[in-house]
Amino acid sequence: MNKAFRIIIVIVLIIGSIGAIAFVLSNNKKEAEEKTAVVAQTNATIAVRVDTVSKELPNLDVIANGNFAPSQELSFSAEKAGRVVNVLVKEGAYVQAGQTLATIRVDQLSVDVQSAEAAYQNALTDKERYENAFKTGGVTQQQLDQALLNLSNAKAKLQQSKINLGDANIKATISGIVNKRHIEPGSVVSPGTPLFDIVNVSKLKLNVTVNEAQVANLQVGKPVKVKASVFPDKEFSGKISFIAPKADAALNFPIEIEISNNAGNQLKAGMYGTAIFDFPNQAPITIVPRTAFVGSVNSNQVFVVENNKALLKTVTAGRILGDKVEIVSGLNEGDLVVTSGQINLANGSAISVIK
DSSP, X not given: OHHHHHHHHHHHHHHHHHHHHHXXXXXXXXXXXXXXXXXXXXXTSEEXXXXXXXXXXXXXXXXXXXXXXXXXEEEEEOSSOEEEEEEOOOTTOEEOTTOEEEEEEOHHHHHHHHHHHHHHXXXXXXXXXXXXXXXXXXXXXXXXXXXXXXXXXXXXXXXXXXXHHHTTXXXXXXXXXXXXXXXXXXXXXXXXXXXXXXXXXXXXXXXXEEOHHHHTTOOTTOEEEEEETTEEEEEEEEEEEEEOSSOOTTSOEXXXXXXXXXXXXXXXXXXXXXXXXXXXXXXOEEEEEGGGBSSSGGGOEEEEEETTEEEEEEOEXXXXXXXXXXXXXXXXXXXXXXXEOGGGOOTTEEEEEOO
């Protein structure tokens, strides 16, 4: 009897335990369903980051780097063969255009000048004799014409001989500094032999490149501030002397800036220089972060926040200014644009703004 009673108690306890477990599981299921409903309601909106459309003064000042080059640079070569007699300048010397730099002994050219001079004097004498004879009928017009032609040819040959002899005196055709001397007295040269390298650094050129947005604000003659890396505390004045009408392979436009050197010619060709293009008096422009565009700036599409929804708008983008983009039309100051999370959006999507 006691054994049967114990069995009944065990069965009751088991049934009670099962009931308690079922009750707990039911409550847990109900709580899970309530949480799921809350999450589902929360996930009905898409989390995004936004920014406000604003108006700002654009900073269009441009810094471009390059190397200084001389305004003029020439390498002189021998035009005639011969032996160098005198070298009249040293490396580093300043020379004026027309100054004799060296002389070459060319004996044959001196002989040619003497021969041409004699031929010219002979032709001049013949011409005068034929003119006198023509007046008395001693020669024909044809003979006189031939004498005049011979005189003209002799004069041309004499002039050419003197030019050839003059080429033996090597003269500078530009003013500047002798950067390199290739000859010494006694050197034997032939046509084309390098003699001197002369550079003019009283003015220099700085060649840089700018992009299409920047070149639109530049014009020839515009003043430009220039600095050299070796003289950080000094500023040089330059002006734009050339703007390429065509972009290079990188879609940049080559710009040439002319700079006047200082009294000591401290700027040297080959130094590293920086041009600073200043664009004052700019009007405020409407700008948005570059990240506001769907895909890329070329898409001209952004999401605008209105009543907690993201509306897709088509805009007209202007200049790209670093991490910001000018908006020509399509947005107003104070509009909210989505800057992060666009990949999950469609036109009219409900959103929630996160910070």
